[in-house]
Amino acid sequence: MKLKCIIIDDEQYAIDALVAYVSKMPNLEVFATYVNPLAALTNIKKEDQIDFIFLDIEMPEITGIELAKSLRDKTKFLIFTTAHTGYALDAFDLNASQYLLKPISFAKFATTIDYILKDLTINKPSTKNELLFIKADSKNSYHSIDPKEIIYIEAAKNYAIVFTAKEKYITHMGLSHIEAVLDLNDFIRVNKSNIIAKNAIKKIEGNTIILKNAKTLQIGEVYKSAFQEFLNSSLWKASS
Incomplete structure (x- = not known):
């Protein structure tokens, strides 16, 4: 299954260049493009x-x-x-x-995508294997973690x-990469x-979450909307 991509740029030629690059990547596909950033936000x-x-970045x-502050919770990878x-x-x-400076060559684009995808060294649990494996500090070393214990x-x-x-386990993995392979039915970015x-x-x-281990965390402004949706869907509601 190919990964869906959205491209937002107020210059059509810049969109066309990225569309061409995405089409050359076997694991990517263009889902939508927007020359109007407000239309992108709405859709x-x-x-x-x-x-x-x-x-x-610089658009009218x-x-x-x-x-990005409004859309960060809608994407796994923001470039x-x-x-x-x-x-x-x-x-x-x-x-x-990632932060790519224009003009962007295809070589730079492809290297960036390959780096992001290859860096996903956490394996999703399957129906046969319910463990996650995350890369440890040393080369070819991995931690085995039951996601139900996280x-x-x-x-x-x-x-x-x-x-x-x-x-606790330390891994040199980005949080976005970890988020991309977790089951979002069980986890949420706050x-x-x-x-x-x-x-x-x-x-x-309010905006404070207290976990079962007494850890307290603040809900970030960018993530409030998604968290509220989760909360609303989880509320017990009295029948009328």
Whole structure:
């Protein structure tokens, strides 16, 4: 199954170039393109999660940075494509997967995609194997983790920490890469640094989540909408 891509850029020639690049990648396909960023915002909000969003930054009416704040929870991988270097810190504050400077060669594009996909060294559990394997510190070394035991995952500089009830595991994997292979029926991203197990939630007080191990986390602004949707779908409602 190919990974769905959305391209947003106010210049059609830039969109055309990325469409051509995506068509050359055997595991990618273009799902939609938008020259109007406001139309992108309206339509993508209605979609299920998209695998990749390629996003320009300097656009009329709304910038790519502003747009990403509303759409970050809708995509596994967010890649900014821009001619400007000055937004890199803002981009990575939004947990961007990559920041590509225009003009973008196909070699650079392909290398970036291959790096992101090959870095998914966590294997999804299957019906036959319910364990996750995450890459450890040393070469060819992996941790075996039962996903049912995970309480939360935290990004820390250039690595992530997986917390279970009994142990914690360090992996040099990006949080977006981890999120991409977790079962989102069981886990949810709550801010730029944390993914939590839904069944590990003990209490919610405003924007604060208290987990069963007493860890407290704040719900990030970008992730409030998705978390509220999860909360609404999980509420017990009195019958009328």
